[in-house]
Amino acid sequence: MTTERITLTINGTETTLDVPVRMTLADALREKARLTGTHVACEHGVCGACTVLVDGLAVRSCLMLAVQADGAEILTVEGLAPDGALSPLQASFRAHHALQCGFCTxxxxxxxxxxxxxxxxxxxxxxxxxxxxxxxxxTGYLPIVEAVLAARDSYRRTEETP
Structure with missing residues (x-):
């Protein structure tokens, strides 16, 4: 099996991984980088469980090869709370009961x-x-929408901070 060495900045940390050329970004994050917060479900890009940010854009990581992300900045769910405390968005999900089983979260x-x-x-x-x-x-989406609406202020303040 052919492998390729790639370098990613994952959640702010530069990481070099040796990956099979046909390995998806989702599998590379889970199996090679050991970041299991990115979930894999449909493997067809339909469900969104594997969504991560690649250079700031939401991407279905099950549809992207890891080698395509070489040199990119990746943000996973683990990166939303780098100090271990819940981010304002995560805290809002908790406060609004916007998660049930947690698989899609x-x-x-x-x-x-x-x-x-x-x-x-x-x-x-x-x-x-x-x-x-x-x-x-x-969840039925209502609590999710309510949580996101409630979290907007934390993003406004972040944006206004010099």
Whole structure:
């Protein structure tokens, strides 16, 4: 099996990995980098459970080869709370009971983090539109939307900080 050495900046830390050329980014994160917060479910890019940020953009990591990410900056759900404390978005999910089984939660959190970073004033319609790419079988989405709406202020303050 042919392997390739790639360098990624994962959650702020430069990491070099030897990966099979046909290994997905999701599998490389889970198996090579040992970051298991990125979940793999459908493996067809439909469910959104594997969503991570690649150079700031929400990407289905099950559809991207790890070698395609060489040199990229990757943010996983683990990177949302680098000091071990919940991020404001994660805390809002907890406060609004926006997670049930938790399987879809990492993908939804990274997707909503990308949205609020780019659009801290996103309204409910925009949140629901972006959220439509992430499937959740347990919560019914209302608590998720409420949590994201409540977390917007933390992104506004972050953006205004010099």
């Amino acid at each position: 990492p993908g939804i959190l990274t997707t909503m983090h990308a949205l609020l970073t780019a659009e801290p004033d996103a309204d409910e319609e925009r949140i629901r539109d972006v959220l439509s790419g992430n499937l959740c079988r347990c």
